[in-house]
Amino acid sequence: MLGISSKRRFALGKKSFRFLYWYFIDLFFPPRCVQCHSVGRPICPQCFPLIQWIGAPFCPICGQPLGTAGVHTCIDARLLRRIQSAAVFSGPMRRAIHALKYYSDRSLAHYLVDISFSHFSSHPWEADLILPVPLGSQREAQRGYNQSFLLAEALSLKTCIPLDAKCISRRRETRSQVGLSLEERKQNVENAFSASSVKSKKVLLVDDVCTTGATLQSCASSLVSAGAESVAALTLARAILPAIPSHSHA
Numbered sequence: 001m002l003g004i005s006s007k008r009r010f011a012l013g014k015k016s017f018r019f020l021y022w023y024f025i026d027l028f029f030p031p032r033c034v035q036c037h038s039v040g041r042p043i044c045p046q047c048f049p050l051i052q053w054i055g056a057p058f059c060p061i062c063g064q065p066l067g068t069a070g071v072h073t074c075i076d077a078r079l080l081r082r083i084q085s086a087a088v089f090s091g092p093m094r095r096a097i098h099a100l101k102y103y104s105d106r107s108l109a110h111y112l113v114d115i116s117f118s119h120f121s122s123h124p125w126e127a128d129l130i131l132p133v134p135l136g137s138q139r140e141a142q143r144g145y146n147q148s149f150l151l152a153e154a155l156s157l158k159t160c161i162p163l164d165a166k167c168i169s170r171r172r173e174t175r176s177q178v179g180l181s182l183e184e185r186k187q188n189v190e191n192a193f194s195a196s197s198v199k200s201k202k203v204l205l206v207d208d209v210c211t212t213g214a215t216l217q218s219c220a221s222s223l224v225s226a227g228a229e230s231v232a233a234l235t236l237a238r239a240i241l242p243a244i245p246s247h248s249h250a
């Protein structure tokens with residue numbers, strides 16, 4: 001192991017331990033397909049092609065697939081340089097994220113990062129710190145974990161880019177963004193986050209789903225205020241909002 005730093009060796013050790021842990025979990029409790037419930041894999045070979053991976057053309061800034069009927073309101077790239085999402089929030093991807101989020105199916109985090117990784121890495125990004133979008137402490141206590149932390153942890157183990165979730169937190173609890181308009185979403189998460197220890201860091205934020213990007217932009221604003229050099233974001237899925245007459249691409 002000459003030439004490998006103790007930090008990296010620790011990360012590799014952690015990786016092997018996790019592999020063995022999930023190997024035995026899968027052996028005794030084989031996963032069921034989130035879509036058709038057949039035993040064997042979290043998404044079976046028949047359902048896997050139902051995932052709508054996001055390929056070109058998509059907006060190089062906010063990651064929104066172009067040429068869809070969905071609304072495209074772009075992000076402020078001065079704060080958040082780029083959002084990249086692997087798949088459309090539909091079909092087996094949507095069900096898998098629901099299972100990860102609401103049914104404590106925590107093993108799915110590694111699986112979902114694994115299957116999405118080639119879509120993330122096909123467009124190079126630079127980062128020296130991975131951060132999950134934090135949950136409010138009340139919501140995290142109710143759920144028992146933060147699904148974005150599990151995804152960020154899986155990505156950190158895969159890439160050996162360090163993760164330090166303590167660098168960002170929620171200042172206050174926010175309402176669920178579900179059912180809110182674009183403007184309401186922005187207001188709901190405005191100044192909701194605070195960040196520290198990110199000076200001159202290139203930060204990669206990780207979340208499960210991007211809908212309007214309002215939460216990611218609010219996180220990016222707090223990170224840039226705390227001195228981050230740059231902020232980009234990866235999400236497993238992208239919700240395609242239905243087209244409305246007043247949509248814009250600013």
Ligand SMILES: [Zn+2]
Binds near residue numbers: 043
């Ligand atoms: Zn299936």
Ligand SMILES: [Zn+2]
Binds near residue numbers: 059062064072073075
């Ligand atoms: Zn855009």
